Amino acid sequence: LRLPSGGWVAFAADRVSEPVPEALRAFDRDTAKLRRAVRADRYRATLRGARFGDPGPLLGPGSGVAGGEPILQAVAGSDTLRVRWPLRLAPLDSLPAVVELSDDPGGRGGTDSITVGRAAPAATYTWFFPAGTRARVSGRLNGELRLALSSRSDAWVAATEAFRAEGAASGPRVVGSVTLSPRTDRVVARIPIGAKLPYQVLEEERALTVVLYGAVSDVNWLRYGREDSLVALATTRQAAADELELRFELTAPVWGYRIHWDGTDLLLEIRRPPVIPQRAPLRGRTIVVDPGHPPAGATGPTGLSEAEANLAIGLQLARLLRAEGARVLLTRSDPRPLELWPRVRFADSVDADVLISIHNNALPDGVNPFSNNGSSAFYNHPRALPLARAIQRRMLQRFGLRDLGVGRADLALARPTWMPAVLTEGLFLMLPGQEAALRNPVGQQGYARAVLEGLRDFLLRRAAGKW
Numbered sequence: 001l002r003l004p005s006g007g008w009v010a011f012a013a014d015r016v017s018e019p020v021p022e023a024l025r026a027f028d029r030d031t032a033k034l035r036r037a038v039r040a041d042r043y044r045a046t047l048r049g050a051r052f053g054d055p056g057p058l059l060g061p062g063s064g065v066a067g068g069e070p071i072l073q074a075v076a077g078s079d080t081l082r083v084r085w086p087l088r089l090a091p092l093d094s095l096p097a098v099v100e101l102s103d104d105p106g107g108r109g110g111t112d113s114i115t116v117g118r119a120a121p122a123a124t125y126t127w128f129f130p131a132g133t134r135a136r137v138s139g140r141l142n143g144e145l146r147l148a149l150s151s152r153s154d155a156w157v158a159a160t161e162a163f164r165a166e167g168a169a170s171g172p173r174v175v176g177s178v179t180l181s182p183r184t185d186r187v188v189a190r191i192p193i194g195a196k197l198p199y200q201v202l203e204e205e206r207a208l209t210v211v212l213y214g215a216v217s218d219v220n221w222l223r224y225g226r227e228d229s230l231v232a233l234a235t236t237r238q239a240a241a242d243e244l245e246l247r248f249e250l251t252a253p254v255w256g257y258r259i260h261w262d263g264t265d266l267l268l269e270i271r272r273p274p275v276i277p278q279r280a281p282l283r284g285r286t287i288v289v290d291p292g293h294p295p296a297g298a299t300g301p302t303g304l305s306e307a308e309a310n311l312a313i314g315l316q317l318a319r320l321l322r323a324e325g326a327r328v329l330l331t332r333s334d335p336r337p338l339e340l341w342p343r344v345r346f347a348d349s350v351d352a353d354v355l356i357s358i359h360n361n362a363l364p365d366g367v368n369p370f371s372n373n374g375s376s377a378f379y380n381h382p383r384a385l386p387l388a389r390a391i392q393r394r395m396l397q398r399f400g401l402r403d404l405g406v407g408r409a410d411l412a413l414a415r416p417t418w419m420p421a422v423l424t425e426g427l428f429l430m431l432p433g434q435e436a437a438l439r440n441p442v443g444q445q446g447y448a449r450a451v452l453e454g455l456r457d458f459l460l461r462r463a464a465g466k467w
Contacts, residue, residue, distance in 0.1 A: 001045065001085070004052045004068040011043035023364035029372050053088030058097055058140055059164055092139065099145070099162040102131040112341040115162075117147070117155035117198075124410050127155050130261060132196045134165050135214070149198045149213035150243045172214050172242040173197055177221035182228035184272075185351075189234070191246065191266040199266065201259055201417070203381050205467060206250045208257055210268055215244040230272055253467055254383045256418040258348075271418060273462070274353055281459035283325030288347040289314045290331040290357040290413055292423070295339070298362035300435035307335065309429060309438040310358045316441075316448035317358070324452070340412040348418050354387070355421035356451060357413035360429040360438060373428040374402030380414035380421070386467065388422045391454030395426050398450040399437075420458075424451060 001009040018039050052068040072085045101115040117127030121144045129135075135155075139146035144156045176192040193215065202209040219236045233249040248270060256271040277283060291314030297306035311332070318328040329350055331343040347355045361376070363369045375395040377388040388406040396403055404425075414423045426447050427434040437443030461467075 001047070002071040002073060003050060004070060005050075009045050009047055011045040014042040014044040015039070016042055021366060023367055027363055027367050027372055030368075047089070049091075051090050053086075053090075055088035055090050055140075058092065058137060059099065059145075059159065059162060092137075097137045098134055098165045099137055099147075100165040101129050101133045101135070101157065101161055102163065103161050104131065105161075105163060112345070115157050117157050118144075119155070121156050123156070127198065127200055129155075129157070129198055130196075132261065133198055134196055135198050137162070147198070150240055152240050153213060153243065155198070172216045174218045175212060175215050175244055176218055177223070178219055178234065178236075178246065179221075179223045180225050180228075180231060180234065182225050182230070186272055187228060187230050187270045189246075189248065189268040189270070190262075191268065192264075193266055194264050196261055196264060199259070201257065201268075203254055203257075203383070205253055205382055207247060208250070208254060208268070208270060209245055209247045210259070210266070211239070212244045212246070212266075214242050216242065217244050219246075230270065253462075254381075255420070256383070256416075258418055276459050276463035278460060278463045280325055281456055281463055282321060284327070285325075285353045285459070286327045286329070286351060287321055287455070288329050288331065288350065288352040288355045289317050289321070290343050290347070290355065291315075292357050292359040292413070294335070294337040298360065298429045300429045300438070301432050302435060304429065304435050304439055306360050306362075306429050309360055309444070311335065312441075312444045313358050313426075313438075313447045316445050317356075317451055320448055320452045321455075324456070344412055344416050347416055347421070352419050354455065355413065355416055355419055356391075356455070357411075357421070357423040358447075358451070359423055359425050360427050360434075361425040362428065362430045369428060369430050372404075373431055373434070374404040375399065375427070376404035376425045377406045378409040378411055378414055378423045378425070379406065380408060380411065381417065384414065384420040384422050386461065387420050387455065387458040390457040390461075391422060391424055391451055394450040394454040394457070395424070395447075398446050399427065401427070401434075426450070 015038055052070060069084045069086055072083050074081045103113060103115050104111040113131040115129045116125045117129055119126050121141055135147040135149060137145050138148040138154065140159060143159050145159045145162050147155045147157060149155055173193055173195050179190045181188045197215055198213040200211045202211065217236050217238050222234050229251055231248050232251045235247045237245045239245050252273050255273040258269040260267055291310040293307035293310060299305055314330055318330055321328045331346055332338045363372060375392060377392040379385050379388040392406050411423050414421050427438055429435050429438060
């Protein structure tokens with residue numbers, strides 16, 4: 001690399017295996033396709049202290065202009081190739097910028113008020129920052145900002161959802177004494193912070209941990225309130241100089257939680273597991289059924305849309321659940337499109353005990369559907385894994401398809417935190433025989449009955465105190 005200043009930066013060969021396409025790694029059962037040859041056509045170099053071109057402002061759209069671009073030169077034997085590299089590089093300002101996050105800066109509504117954070121640019125979701133969260137910027141790469149959550153943790157967010165927070169204080173915030181308030185259906189932990197710091201909730205089978213970034217502990221008191229049977233132990237740990245962990249150990253498996261700001265106090269609402277009668281486990285339960293799509297969705301070989309099949313199954317499932325005494329609410333009951341976040345918000349707003357999203361499968365390009373089809377179910381949080389397994393077992397018994405297993409997936413309808421939520425992929429719409437089953441009311445009812453039986457199995461195990 002020849003720099004505009006006249007200096008040179010040499011690249012070295014970086015021998016790596018050819019990457020496996022994500023679709024193959026996730027869905028293809030042929031393990032031979034996961035083996036890749038080592039490539040020697042990759043080169044790597046480190047560039048320090050240079051500045052050229054104009055990458056534009058740290059915040060806002062990247063509207064920089066070219067100028068002083070370096071030249072990339074490749075030499076092979078007697079052949080030389082030179083090309084201008086439109087790389088624009090500038091160091092950060094000496095004073096770090098503090099930003100406030102918002103996915104709806106104009107206040108027009110229609111968003112979920114969440115900015116997602118990723119451990120690497122374009123990686124999967126790791127953090128969910130509510131509007132108003134403040135953090136320090138430590139870098140930018142094209143359309144993504146790197147936030148310094150703490151001295152040891154970074155997150156990448158969309159640059160279009162970050163705005164300079166004028167007058168923002170620097171340095172860690174001091175967290176004061178925590179109070180637990182037992183209520184009929186939940187226990188509320190009030191965490192006084194004084195600023196909307198970034199946070200993350202880590203879930204285990206019988207514990208929730210709130211990680212507060214940019215925080216130090218002055219939790220002199222940790223009050224449990226009146227005697228209660230849900231929170232067995234609450235503890236604090238200063239995991240790093242500016243990273244505080246609050247851990248809540250429970251006497252029962254986690255059923256759900258909510259976390260949100262009340263001013264600059266952070267409220268963690270830990271849901272009390274419902275009382276489930278063994279003789280009628282579905283009686284009185286609030287179940288939200290989500291017939292997945294539209295928009296989008298797969299299309300069968302004779303034109304059956306996934307949205308149409310999912311709705312027919314959802315209506316059958318609602319009828320079966322109501323016959324067992326459940327209160328059933330559908331996210332949609334007609335063909336009109338509905339985006340993802342209103343579905344999630346609806347399930348949370350009605351205090352659903354369980355959320356089930358009905359889908360049918362297709363495969364990405366490059367994966368053979370005839371050798372990789374079958375039934376599968378997906379979850380996101382640990383509490384929903386037993387439900388996904390129970391439904392998967394019943395689906396296999398009902399249809400006798402290949403077992404593609406259950407999997408954790410970063411799916412919007414599996415991410416709600418207030419209840420166990422799963423997404424089913426029962427049949428493959430793209431295969432003629434399975435499309436025909438999804439057109440037939442008998443097949444639709446069979447799918448619905450498998451979900452009903454799996455849900456009943458899950459609730460019965462919980463009623464018996466089994467995980």
